Amino acid sequence: MNGEGILPQEGAIIILRDIAKSYWRETLEIPVLHGIDLEIPRGGYYALMGPSGSGKTTLLNLIAGIDRPTGGTLQVCGFELNDLDDDELAGWRNQFVGFIFQNYNLVPVLNAFENVELPLLLSGLSRRERREKVEHALELVNLTDRMLNYPRQLSGGQEQRVAVARAIVTDPELLVADEPTGALDSKNAEEVLQLMERLNQDLGKTIVIVTHDPKAAHHARHQIHLEKGLLDKTIEVNR
Amino acid sequence: MKWIAFVLKSMRRSKLRTLLILGTMTFGVLVVALLLSLLTTLDSVANNPNSTNRIVVRHKSGLTQVLPRSYEAYLKQQPEVETVCGLQWFGGFYQDPGNFFANFASDEETLFQVFREEFGASGITEEQLKEYIRDGSGCIVGKALADKFGWKVGDTVPLTGTIFPISPRLTIRVIFRSPKPSDENVLHFHTKLLEEGVPRMKGRVGTYFVRTKSPDDIPRLIERVDRNFANSASETLSETENSFNLSFVKMLGNISVLLQGISLVVLVALIFVAFSTMAMAIRERTTEISVFRALGFTAQRVMGLVILEGLVLTGAGGALGLGLTWLLAAVLRPVMGSIFPFFQDFNVQTGTMLLCMGGALAVGLLSTFMPAYEAVRKPITEGLKTL
Ligand SMILES: Nc1ncnc2c1ncn2[C@@H]1O[C@H](COP(=O)(O)OP(=O)(O)O)[C@@H](O)[C@H]1O
Numbered sequence: 238m239n240g241e242g243i244l245p246q247e248g249a250i251i252i253l254r255d256i257a258k259s260y261w262r263e264t265l266e267i268p269v270l271h272g273i274d275l276e277i278p279r280g281g282y283y284a285l286m287g288p289s290g291s292g293k294t295t296l297l298n299l300i301a302g303i304d305r306p307t308g309g310t311l312q313v314c315g316f317e318l319n320d321l322d323d324d325e326l327a328g329w330r331n332q333f334v335g336f337i338f339q340n341y342n343l344v345p346v347l348n349a350f351e352n353v354e355l356p357l358l359l360s361g362l363s364r365r366e367r368r369e370k371v372e373h374a375l376e377l378v379n380l381t382d383r384m385l386n387y388p389r390q391l392s393g394g395q396e397q398r399v400a401v402a403r404a405i406v407t408d409p410e411l412l413v414a415d416e417p418t419g420a421l422d423s424k425n426a427e428e429v430l431q432l433m434e435r436l437n438q439d440l441g442k443t444i445v446i447v448t449h450d451p452k453a454a455h456h457a458r459h460q461i462h463l464e465k466g467l468l469d470k471t472i473e474v475n476r
Numbered sequence: 477m478k479w480i481a482f483v484l485k486s487m488r489r490s491k492l493r494t495l496l497i498l499g500t501m502t503f504g505v506l507v508v509a510l511l512l513s514l515l516t517t518l519d520s521v522a523n524n525p526n527s528t529n530r531i532v533v534r535h536k537s538g539l540t541q542v543l544p545r546s547y548e549a550y551l552k553q554q555p556e557v558e559t560v561c562g563l564q565w566f567g568g569f570y571q572d573p574g575n576f577f578a579n580f581a582s583d584e585e586t587l588f589q590v591f592r593e594e595f596g597a598s599g600i601t602e603e604q605l606k607e608y609i610r611d612g613s614g615c616i617v618g619k620a621l622a623d624k625f626g627w628k629v630g631d632t633v634p635l636t637g638t639i640f641p642i643s644p645r646l647t648i649r650v651i652f653r654s655p656k657p658s659d660e661n662v663l664h665f666h667t668k669l670l671e672e673g674v675p676r677m678k679g680r681v682g683t684y685f686v687r688t689k690s691p692d693d694i695p696r697l698i699e700r701v702d703r704n705f706a707n708s709a710s711e712t713l714s715e716t717e718n719s720f721n722l723s724f725v726k727m728l729g730n731i732s733v734l735l736q737g738i739s740l741v742v743l744v745a746l747i748f749v750a751f752s753t754m755a756m757a758i759r760e761r762t763t764e765i766s767v768f769r770a771l772g773f774t775a776q777r778v779m780g781l782v783i784l785e786g787l788v789l790t791g792a793g794g795a796l797g798l799g800l801t802w803l804l805a806a807v808l809r810p811v812m813g814s815i816f817p818f819f820q821d822f823n824v825q826t827g828t829m830l831l832c833m834g835g836a837l838a839v840g841l842l843s844t845f846m847p848a849y850e851a852v853r854k855p856i857t858e859g860l861k862t863l
């Protein structure tokens with residue numbers, strides 16, 4: 238947030254090589270992704286599109302390190318994710334990835350401030366340092382005045398903005414969002430999308446967003462289309 | 477600190493459930509702590525370390541029968557015997573029949589030798605002792621008893637007899653202290669006062685408390701005494717003081733076995749409630765646990781937090797339960813103590829507290845461990861799945 242997120246565009250921040258992912262039901266293999274090769278440059282803003290069930294979420298989860306591929310290698314933020322064990326991967330996520338979910342996933346018993354503070358609890362930061370960072374993040378999403386409100390006291394749009402603040406409070410290089418506007422009306426959706434655009438442009442965050450909403454996808458600079466677990470095409474969005 | 481704060485906030489999630497577990501633990505610990513306290517108190521009656529040197533000699537036909545005074549000389553002659561004190565339960569009351577406390581007509585000279593441990597802590601001076609022995613209508617009372625009725629040394633205490641048709645007016649000569657509360661709720665006056673006032677007690681006494689030189693001598697002594705008076709007009713029944721006291725609480729001992737059974741059932745039910753409530757609470761949090769892990773919390777960290785929450789909750793319940801037990805003990809002590817004197821010693825032992833606290837924490841740990849483990853074993857993506 239204080240500029241260190243903007244790194245020179247030397248090479249890709251996400252490199253997928255021949256990524257495959259299957260699920261098993263009993264002994265029956267259900268292949269979801271096959272042979273995905275993908276590179277996303279640092280500071281990129283990519284929308285992952287495709288019909289329902291095409292594997293968008295699965296792919297995003299792999300990139301974000303909350304799922305493991307069945308085959309292939311993936312390098313994200315300079316780490317070969319296959320080489321990290323579960324605990325290392327958890328630490329890696331905390332440091333490098335910000336998550337934005339469709340249904341916000343705020344903790345109901347924590348207020349906005351405490352929700353945003355959550356990922357920082359894992360750091361060695363002092364109370365005061367955490368407070369500074371949380372306040373800064375809430376300022377960025379324009380919710381300073383809602384700091385002490387609980388999720389149920391916030392509108393959906395506000396909740397999602399708190400979630401965005403939580404995603405950026407650790408100043409990660411990568412933001413992933415799975416249908417972040419799926420539960421919002423168009424006005425609130427637009428607000429969140431503009432916020433994400435700012436995070437990309439002003440703070441240089443690399444963003445990968447899964448959406449089937451063309452309007453949402455239009456905010457991204459690139460669209461990747463998935464079709465039955467295969468990359469279909471990548472389109473540059475002209476603006 | 478930040479984790480404790482977090483865990484405390486987390487408990488607001490379902491106040492009803494938090495209260496249910498808290499209440500369950502509080503009640504469970506209350507039941508167990510009360511029972512254990514009762515058992516340790518009963519045990520202290522039967523295993524009073526102060527009594528190991530003493531035996532009680534009484535009439536074989538029961539406590540309502542009395543023994544001849546002449547037996548005292550025989551008892552004193554036995555090589556194992558250090559000293560002998562005749563003790564007669566007087567059963568009088570002060571002002572109101574409801575004011576129950578133990579009062580005895582006892583041999584004023586040997587009382588302090590036979591019950592050395594009971595009077596040892598009081599720091600009775602030689603002067604006071606002489607004063608009591610000199611005054612035939614003097615009496616000595618325990619500190620707790622004196623406090624209860626607001627008595628001071630020099631006060632006159634009229635005792636109304638219930639078993640014997642006399643009502644002596646006694647002058648308090650000594651107020652003594654004792655390590656055990658029940659030993660402080662006692663009044664003694666002179667044997668002679670009873671013997672002179674009640675013709676049938678002339679030259680007779682209900683029990684002899686015999687102090688032996690060593691506990692090892694006791695079996696031999698008991699056997700010889702009872703054999704000596706066998707086939708006489710007044711046969712004796714001799715036993716250790718502990719076994720004598722136990723005969724007064726035997727019925728309670730039986731009740732306590734029943735209580736143990738009941739509380740075991742209650743306890744199992746309560747633990748079951750705690751376990752299933754805890755498991756339900758954790759299972760409902762599957763999504764949140766996945767979110768935490770996505771944010772970078774390791775499986776161990778998440779488990780630790782969930783278990784910590786269980787421990788804080790059951791620990792608080794345990795502490796609350798012990799607090800209530802302690803309060804209840806304070807209330808029961810005087811109320812029950814006026815019916816069963818040993819209840820004056822009823823209290824919550826440190827061992828009981830540690831055991832209950834340990835038990836409560838064990839429930840907290842065990843009830844959260846399995847569900848927490850199951851929750852973190854699940855793939856993160858599983859918990860995040862919507863619709
Ligand atoms: N845990 C799972 N077990 C079995 N099949 C799964 C699992 N998760 C996803 N799938 C299947 O993988 C395919 C892709 O799912 P997903 O990545 O969620 O698609 P999208 O996000 O594009 O709608 C779907 O057919 C889905 O049923």
Ligand SMILES: [Mg+2]
Binds near residue numbers: 294
């Ligand atoms: Mg999806």
